[in-house]
Amino acid sequence: MVSIWFFIGISLLVNGVLICCAGIYEYWHPPAQQIVLYNLHAGIWWGALMALVGAVYCYYFKPGRKNV
Amino acid sequence: MTIPYAFAVPARLVHLSGVDVVIIAFYFALVLAIGFYLRGRANTGEDFFMAGREMTAWVAGLSFLSANLGALELMGWAGSAYQYGIMATHWYWIGAIPAMLFLALVMMPFYYISKTHSVPGYLKLRFGEPARAVSAVSFAFMTVLMSGVNMFAMAKVMQIVLGWDINFSIWVSSLTVAVYVTLGGLRSAIFNEVLQFFLIWAGALLIPILGLYEAHGWANLKLQIAARASEQYVHMWSGLGSFTNNPMGINWAGIVFGLAAVISMGYWTTDFLVVQRILAAKDIRSAEMAPIIGAGFKMFVPLIVILPGLLGLAVLPMKLVPESVAAVTGAHSYNDVLPLMLARYCGPGLLGLGITALIAGFMSGMAGNVSAFTTVWTYDIYRPLINSKGTDHHYVNMGRWTTVIGVLISVGTAYLVMQFASIMDYVQALFSFFIAPLFGTVILGMLWKRATGAGGFLGLLCGTLSSISMWAWVKADPSALRYVALSPNAKALAQDMFQALWSFLVCVIVTVVVSLATKPKTDAELTGLVYGLTPVPSIGNIPVYQKPIFWAGVVGVVFFVLNIIFW
Numbered sequence: 001m002v003s004i005w006f007f008i009g010i011s012l013l014v015n016g017v018l019i020c021c022a023g024i025y026e027y028w029h030p031p032a033q034q035i036v037l038y039n040l041h042a043g044i045w046w047g048a049l050m051a052l053v054g055a056v057y058c059y060y061f062k063p064g065r066k067n068v
Numbered sequence: 069m070t071i072p073y074a075f076a077v078p079a080r081l082v083h084l085s086g087v088d089v090v091i092i093a094f095y096f097a098l099v100l101a102i103g104f105y106l107r108g109r110a111n112t113g114e115d116f117f118m119a120g121r122e123m124t125a126w127v128a129g130l131s132f133l134s135a136n137l138g139a140l141e142l143m144g145w146a147g148s149a150y151q152y153g154i155m156a157t158h159w160y161w162i163g164a165i166p167a168m169l170f171l172a173l174v175m176m177p178f179y180y181i182s183k184t185h186s187v188p189g190y191l192k193l194r195f196g197e198p199a200r201a202v203s204a205v206s207f208a209f210m211t212v213l214m215s216g217v218n219m220f221a222m223a224k225v226m227q228i229v230l231g232w233d234i235n236f237s238i239w240v241s242s243l244t245v246a247v248y249v250t251l252g253g254l255r256s257a258i259f260n261e262v263l264q265f266f267l268i269w270a271g272a273l274l275i276p277i278l279g280l281y282e283a284h285g286w287a288n289l290k291l292q293i294a295a296r297a298s299e300q301y302v303h304m305w306s307g308l309g310s311f312t313n314n315p316m317g318i319n320w321a322g323i324v325f326g327l328a329a330v331i332s333m334g335y336w337t338t339d340f341l342v343v344q345r346i347l348a349a350k351d352i353r354s355a356e357m358a359p360i361i362g363a364g365f366k367m368f369v370p371l372i373v374i375l376p377g378l379l380g381l382a383v384l385p386m387k388l389v390p391e392s393v394a395a396v397t398g399a400h401s402y403n404d405v406l407p408l409m410l411a412r413y414c415g416p417g418l419l420g421l422g423i424t425a426l427i428a429g430f431m432s433g434m435a436g437n438v439s440a441f442t443t444v445w446t447y448d449i450y451r452p453l454i455n456s457k458g459t460d461h462h463y464v465n466m467g468r469w470t471t472v473i474g475v476l477i478s479v480g481t482a483y484l485v486m487q488f489a490s491i492m493d494y495v496q497a498l499f500s501f502f503i504a505p506l507f508g509t510v511i512l513g514m515l516w517k518r519a520t521g522a523g524g525f526l527g528l529l530c531g532t533l534s535s536i537s538m539w540a541w542v543k544a545d546p547s548a549l550r551y552v553a554l555s556p557n558a559k560a561l562a563q564d565m566f567q568a569l570w571s572f573l574v575c576v577i578v579t580v581v582v583s584l585a586t587k588p589k590t591d592a593e594l595t596g597l598v599y600g601l602t603p604v605p606s607i608g609n610i611p612v613y614q615k616p617i618f619w620a621g622v623v624g625v626v627f628f629v630l631n632i633i634f635w
Contacts (some may be wrong), residue, residue: 022087044352
């Protein structure tokens with residue numbers, strides 16, 4: 001049976017990559033109407049962090065390994 | 069005349085980009101995929117209704133907490149924090165942590181050893197069929213109402229933030245929950261709740277981080293709140309000496325005796341919505357550790373719920389208003405503070421994640437209600453009262469159909485909820501009706517072997533009726549609040565706290581008096597159900613740091629320190 005933690009890893013990884021990529025795109029193409037604290041580019045580092053955590057979960061709980 | 073909600077909302081807050089839509093769509097796809105993946109693992113009653121009783125402490129604990137992270141938590145309490153200040157945190161700390169630890173260390177062994185499917189099922193074993201019937205029917209009624217609250221809140225967020233039609237949102241979310249709970253039963257609900265727990269944190273944690281950055285730290289935030297609202301908005305206990313010294317209009321007795329000792333204990337230890345997750349644990353140690361793990365995380369939920377509300381007080385340019393005013397004027401209400409903060413800080417991608425977090429929270433609450441309703445209906449109403457001779461397969465089918473029907477009833481309830489001025493007050497009133505007397509009955513049943521079936525039944529019935537009577541009294545004559553809440557200065561939340569306290573006491577007094585006048589059960593009949601007559605199985609010879617009592621102590625110390633810091 002696939003571990004619940006693997007599903008969580010998939011979710012974090014996919015969402016993290018999407019958010020990070022969106023953040024990078026926005027960095028190079030600044031929108032006309034910017035959100036508050038736009039200069040922090042939160043999407044880039046938050047997305048990268050999520051993707052990293054998600055990748056770790058996917059690796060450790062991939063199908064075939066011992067489920068938790 | 070009530071103005072229809074759909075005609076009184078402001079323009080949408082944000083426009084989603086393509087990546088936001090992809091993130092939301094991916095969430096729905098993943099949730100449904102989990103449901104389809106688990107459909108082959110829900111063929112027996114034990115699988116469908118109890119998730120096979122094979123959940124680890126972490127899965128059960130996070131699910132236990134996540135089932136409570138619904139619309140009420142995310143939007144309602146963020147709005148309450150804006151309205152009442154940091155005092156709203158009482159509902160997360162003293163209004164949750166002691167009860168969760170009590171559940172883990174004192175009550176869980178009885179639930180677990182009795183192998184009951186539900187809390188009403190325990191009442192059947194302890195007090196007999198009448199007590200179960202009262203409890204099951206009231207619980208079923210409450211869960212579908214709560215589920216309707218969740219649906220309404222989600223549809224409202226979608227309307228405010230995205231401009232989506234409120235009817236469309238209700239039907240999309242309800243059908244998704246219906247599909248994945250019908251397919252995978254409780255296991256599917258639990259898996260999705262754990263997934264939703266992570267999404268909620270990933271999507272909501274950025275708001276307090278960026279908010280504190282904008283406000284230049286906690287110390288400056290407190291100064292800004294004091295300037296824009298009141299000094300008492302940033303103190304949890306110091307204003308509780310009287311009803312008039314704090315924005316909530318409550319005193320310390322209402323918080324300690326009403327909230328902590330009755331409502332919180334009732335909710336976290338007898339509300340089957342949350343207890344069901346613990347009953348799915350694989351062994352007694354996991355069952356005891358799960359609420360402790362939940363309590364550990366619960367202490368930090370204010371970071372993503374209360375803090376955004378407080379930040380809204382300091383940084384939002386507009387002033388938010390009560391729901392009833394917003395419905396007429398089209399201004400933003402207190403309950404809008406979380407989506408407003410989301411729109412303030414989140415660009416493409418992050419906005420989609422934040423919206424997904426809200427949807428996840430709403431759907432986890434809805435799924436929790438529906439799965440608990442399904443179990444109680446099938447095992448505590450249908451089987452004992454309508455058809456006691458069905459096969460296991462028949463009851464599983466009944467559970468699947470009940471899931472669909474429960475969702476449909478919830479949809480109808482969602483439309484009823486729109487008639488109420490405040491989501492929070494509505495839900496608190498529900499808790500007071502049913503939860504407080506139920507706690508009185510269950511705790512007496514577990515700890516006092518002299519309590520009899522007649523005492524338990526009549527105590528539960530009288531407690532529930534007294535709560536409804538007090539509510540109706542104040543509704544008909546608002547000046548009656550001075551008697552129910554002991555002060556003419558008390559406000560709505562204070563009424564709920566004291567109403568719960570009185571109904572609990574009515575339940576306990578009636579139970580004790582009737583029990584002493586009726587014939588008790590023998591000790592042999594009570595083995596496995598009552599303290600002192602139940603040998604609790606050992607959790608084994610394990611190191612101290614693996615024992616539930618150790619971690620309960622750690623959580624207790626952190627809880628104490630946090631209350632001192634924010635006194």
